Amino acid sequence: MKRTRFLAISSAAVLAAALAGCGSSGGTGGTGGAGNGQSITLGTTDSVTAVDPAGSYDFGSWNIQYNIFQRLMQVAPGQSTPEPDAAKSCDYTDPKTVKCELRPGLTFSNGDPLTSADVKYSLERNIDINNPNGSAVLLGSITDSSDASHPKLAAGAIETPDKNTVIFHLNEPDQTFIEVLTTATTSIVDKKVYPADKLLPDAQAIGSGPFTLAQYKAGQQAVFAANPKYQGPDKAKVSHVFVQYFNDPAPLKQAISSNQIDIAWRTLSPTDLNDLQNNSKVSVIRGKGSEFRYWVWQLSTPVGKQLAVRQAVAQLIDRNAIAKNAYDGTVTPSYSIVPSFFDSSNDAFKTRYGAPSVSKAKAILQKAGVKTPINLKLGYTPSHYGPNAVDEANELKDELNKSGLFKATTASAEWTQYQTVYKQGAYDLYMLGWYPDYLDADDYLTPFLLKGGFYANNYDNPQVDQLLTKERASTNKTQRDKIIAQIQDITARDVPMIPSWTGQNVAVAGKNIQGVATTLDPSYIFRFWVISKK
Secondary structure (H helix, E strand, C coil): CCCCCCCCCCCHHHHHHHHHCHHHCCCCCCCCCCCCCCEEEEEECCCCCCCCHHHCCCHHHHHHHHHHCCCCEECCCCCCCCEECCEEEEEEEECCEEEEEECCCCECCCCCECCHHHHHHHHHHHHHHCCCCCCHHHHHHHEECCCCCCCEECCCCEEEEECCEEEEECCCCCCCHHHHCCCHHHCCCCCCCCCCCCCCCHHHCCCCCCEEEEEEECCCEEEEEECCCCCCCCCCCCCEEEEEECCCHHHHHHHHHCCCCCEEECCCCHHHHHHHCCCCCEEEEEEEEEEEEEEEECCCCCCCCCHHHHHHHHHHCCHHHHHHHHHCCCCEECCCCCCCCCCCCCCHHHHHHCCCCHHHHHHHHHHCCCCCCEEEEEEECCCCCCCCHHHHHHHHHHHHHHCCCEEEEEEECCHHHHHHHCCCCCCCEEEEEECCCCCCHHHHCHHHHHHHCCCCCCCCCHHHHHHHHHHHHCCCHHHHHHHHHHHHHHHHHHCCEEEEEEEEEEEEEECCEECHHHHCCCCCCCCHHHCEEC
């Protein structure tokens, strides 16, 4: 679905009118003394699938959720180890049991108390709804998946002995579960407000986080107000945050370069960023990133199901050319589905395929008896991953066609439609990006490889499934790293996906904006509560 451009707020009168109307639709509206009376405006080309935590697994949606909901645990800026949020503690009592104690006296923004019953309800609801665009897949350690079409919370998986205690009984040892509790999929919703069997309309969102969603117009604007009832560790420094959604980077660049907005974050082109570097009105701020881009095979199509075809494309892809020609050299080629900053990463695709080679790709296809040229449909989404996605798609198409082994074509769809049709087999090979749910190598493996993963590309390797179970259970780092390396090697052989590159976390901000550098870390959580104005 194509998003409508929202024109930047440029006058104090319009801004004041918008603030006055904040309480008109959902949320709590007024700040009740929260914040300092100032407002910040952030522009982005990200899109939002659903504000309801049970209906989304995408970047734009999750960043709304991180700011309006609490989770039991969180990741503080610049850190990777989970810290308490709604909980005052969460600890393993044994490899299959996690006990969490809530902070006493928590409330939602509407005044309802937040108790252990809300925590259980939130996770069980996410599993029960099992929305195709949702993230219930992350809750596998407490899910009964005996009926794949109707998963449910495993019997006895969540115990709530009193209003402030939650005990998780995992179906298998999982050392990543506390990290899962930091993700937006475990956002705590009000059981009195959120229906058990369907999503709540976006504008009606109620949470207990640092901000409320005071107003929301899909594809145009979200208005956040500091939550006066918030009782967690992260107090808001401003009273309101406006998020404006742009349909392409050109007006986003214009808005930040002329100070019509305070921050531009996701996504400006490398050329735009280089140009803005010379603009004295703004600062280009570059943080550590874990953005990941790859090409995913749909194994249900006649082309994608052929191993030799998948391996041939892995043999032909020129990542250096993609980085140079599509991204002006601002991204780093990736040769494994686990980013290189993890100790357990290895260059499995480079080890197996070496440099791009037409002769080697041809030999792979001839050995399998595959006739060439092969018709191949490449899919991408034109705005969700930024303006250079089309350049990457065309670069890969040209590489394949120049080999003489393929007749590749490209097709695109806006994100809302794209994330549905790629699962239905609209493309043989399609572009996807990834930002971590939590900072662990497993988060680049389990979501994609376990029985086809969230992206439903029909990949299923029982050996990989068993190895994923072993690495999540292991408390020995050396042993775990070896298992993760083995998974990467198998993935390079099976090629359910092809890694392309990793990138930085970059924002552009006005000179009077503070705190942006603090939140630009590999988690890609844009924490509104750390941002302030001089």
